[in-house]
Amino acid sequence: MSTEILVNIGQQETRVALVEGGAAQEIHMQRASRHGLTGNIYKGKVQRVLPGMQAAFVEIGLERTAFLHVADMVPLPVNGDAMPSISQLLHEGQQVLVQVLKDPIGSKGARLTTLLSIPSRYLVLLPHEKHVGVSARIEDEAERERLREVLDALQQRMAPQFGLIARTAAEGAEAAALEADVAFLLRLWKAISDRAAVSEPGTLVHGDLPLSMRILRDLLGTHVERVRIDDAEECRRVKQFAQLFVPQAAPLIELYEGAAPIFDLYGVEDDINRALNRRVDLKSGGHLVIDQTEAMTTIDVNTGAYIGHRNLEETVLKTNLEAAQAIARQLRLRNLGGIIIIDFIDMKSEDHRAQVLRALERALAADHARTHVYPFSPLGLVEMTRKRTRESLGHILCEPCPTCSGRGTIKTVETVCHEIAREVQRAARQFEAKGFLVLAAPNVIRGLVEEESLGLANLETALERPIRLQAESAYGQESFDVVPL
Incomplete structure (x- = not known):
C-alpha cells in the first residue's frame, strides 16, 4: 500500500495529512495561535497538593493549572509495593520540572509527568530512569535482541545515569546512527538542564519541534514513498533538518508545485469536512453515527438501505465487517481518544461476532496510537480505548453551537x-x-x-x-x- 505525507503551509496554520492507499488516514494541525503542548517541558510551581486524589495542581503558565498524578512521578511499583503518598513527594510552592503528557481538553487542564522523555529520530532519552527498552512495534525477536545489546553498550559507555528506549524507526538502524542519536540527546538534555536552572516558574523550558519537522520523526515509516510540501521555504528548511537528523528521509522530500491546492489531492479537504459530520456513509448503504462527548465517544452502526442478497444474518455480518474498517479509519482521521463504545448491529452467531472483532483489531493495527479492544459485552456492545494525547479534529476545528450551547437541539x-x-x-x-x-x-x-x-x-x-x-x-x-x- 502506497503511503505519502502531504504538508500544507498556511500563513498561520500548518496541516499534515498521512495518506495510505489514496485515502487520508490521519490529519495533524498546528496553528500559530494554538500550538500543541504535548512533549513540552516547563518549570512548574506546585499550587495545591490533594492527598485524597494522590495528585497535585501545578502552575506552568497556561490558562488553567495542570494536573500531576503520583503515578506520573514514580515508576510503577513492582512486587506489590505500595505507591508513595503524593505528600511525600511534593509540597505547595515547590518548583518542579514537568513535561506535558496530554494537551488541555475541554475544561480539563494539561496532564503532566516528572518522568521526562526526550525523543530523537531513533531513540528516547529518559533523564530520570535507567531503563533500556525496545518499542513493542518492533516484532522481530532477533532485531529486538540486537537493538537491546547495542543500547546496553551505549548506555554503559555514554549515559550510565540515563535510560534509553529504541523507537520503531530504530528497526534496522546501524550502531553508528544510534550512537550519534545518543550524543545528540545528551547535548540536548544538557541544554534543557542549563535552561531550567535559570528559568522562573511558569516558563517553557523546551518546546517540541514544529509540526512540519516533527512528522519526519513521528510519521515517517519504512513504507512512506514521499513527503510533499507546498511551500518552497519550508521545504528547504525541512530538507536541511532531514539531512542533519533523518538523512535517509531527505531524498523523499519534494516541493509540490501543482495548480490545485495540495489537500485537494486524494480528496483530503473533503475528508476533513466529512470528518466533522456525525454520519459516515458506508459503501454498502449502511452508515455510522458518531457522537463525541466529554466522557466517551459512541458509535452506532446501522444497515440503512443495504438489505443483502441472501438473508438477514448475511446482511448484518457484511455491514458490521465494513463498519469495523470504517471505524478504525474514522478514529485515526478524527483523532478520537479515551473510552469508545461501539454498537454493532446485533449478531446471534458467536462466530460472526468473533469475525467482526478480529476485523476491528486488524484494522486498528496500523494506528500509531495505542488501542485496546474488549470482547462483546452482554448487551452486545464493544468497548475499547484509544490513547488520547491531543485534541480531536472536531475540537480543533469547531466550537459549541451558540444557539443550542452544544446540546445539539434547540427549544421549539x-x-x-x-x-x-x-x-x-x-x-x-x-x-x-x-x-x-x-x-x-x-x-x-x-x-x-x-x-x-x-x-x-x-x-x-x-x-x-x-x-x-x-x-x-x-x-x-x-x-x-x-x-x-
Missing part, C-alpha cells in the same frame, strides 16, 4: 412562547409598568401572533396591560427579552 417555538408568557407574568409582579415590550426572533414573534394569539390576548386581559411584540433578526430562537414600559 411553542416552548419559547410559553417561556415568554411566564416571563411577562414575572415582570408584571416585579414592576409597576404601563405595558411590556417583547423582543424575540422573527419566527417566535410569528408564533405569538398566530398560534399563541389567544393566549397572548388572555394574558393582556389578566394583567390589564398591553403587550407589544417586536421581531429582532439578531436574536436566536431561544433568546428573548421582556422590557417593562
Whole structure:
C-alpha cells in the first residue's frame, strides 16, 4: 500500500495529512495561535497538593493549572509495593520540572509527568530512569535482541545515569546512527538542564519541534514513498533538518508545485469536512453515527438501505465487517481518544461476532496510537480505548453551537412562547409598568401572533396591560427579552 505525507503551509496554520492507499488516514494541525503542548517541558510551581486524589495542581503558565498524578512521578511499583503518598513527594510552592503528557481538553487542564522523555529520530532519552527498552512495534525477536545489546553498550559507555528506549524507526538502524542519536540527546538534555536552572516558574523550558519537522520523526515509516510540501521555504528548511537528523528521509522530500491546492489531492479537504459530520456513509448503504462527548465517544452502526442478497444474518455480518474498517479509519482521521463504545448491529452467531472483532483489531493495527479492544459485552456492545494525547479534529476545528450551547437541539417555538408568557407574568409582579415590550426572533414573534394569539390576548386581559411584540433578526430562537414600559 502506497503511503505519502502531504504538508500544507498556511500563513498561520500548518496541516499534515498521512495518506495510505489514496485515502487520508490521519490529519495533524498546528496553528500559530494554538500550538500543541504535548512533549513540552516547563518549570512548574506546585499550587495545591490533594492527598485524597494522590495528585497535585501545578502552575506552568497556561490558562488553567495542570494536573500531576503520583503515578506520573514514580515508576510503577513492582512486587506489590505500595505507591508513595503524593505528600511525600511534593509540597505547595515547590518548583518542579514537568513535561506535558496530554494537551488541555475541554475544561480539563494539561496532564503532566516528572518522568521526562526526550525523543530523537531513533531513540528516547529518559533523564530520570535507567531503563533500556525496545518499542513493542518492533516484532522481530532477533532485531529486538540486537537493538537491546547495542543500547546496553551505549548506555554503559555514554549515559550510565540515563535510560534509553529504541523507537520503531530504530528497526534496522546501524550502531553508528544510534550512537550519534545518543550524543545528540545528551547535548540536548544538557541544554534543557542549563535552561531550567535559570528559568522562573511558569516558563517553557523546551518546546517540541514544529509540526512540519516533527512528522519526519513521528510519521515517517519504512513504507512512506514521499513527503510533499507546498511551500518552497519550508521545504528547504525541512530538507536541511532531514539531512542533519533523518538523512535517509531527505531524498523523499519534494516541493509540490501543482495548480490545485495540495489537500485537494486524494480528496483530503473533503475528508476533513466529512470528518466533522456525525454520519459516515458506508459503501454498502449502511452508515455510522458518531457522537463525541466529554466522557466517551459512541458509535452506532446501522444497515440503512443495504438489505443483502441472501438473508438477514448475511446482511448484518457484511455491514458490521465494513463498519469495523470504517471505524478504525474514522478514529485515526478524527483523532478520537479515551473510552469508545461501539454498537454493532446485533449478531446471534458467536462466530460472526468473533469475525467482526478480529476485523476491528486488524484494522486498528496500523494506528500509531495505542488501542485496546474488549470482547462483546452482554448487551452486545464493544468497548475499547484509544490513547488520547491531543485534541480531536472536531475540537480543533469547531466550537459549541451558540444557539443550542452544544446540546445539539434547540427549544421549539411553542416552548419559547410559553417561556415568554411566564416571563411577562414575572415582570408584571416585579414592576409597576404601563405595558411590556417583547423582543424575540422573527419566527417566535410569528408564533405569538398566530398560534399563541389567544393566549397572548388572555394574558393582556389578566394583567390589564398591553403587550407589544417586536421581531429582532439578531436574536436566536431561544433568546428573548421582556422590557417593562
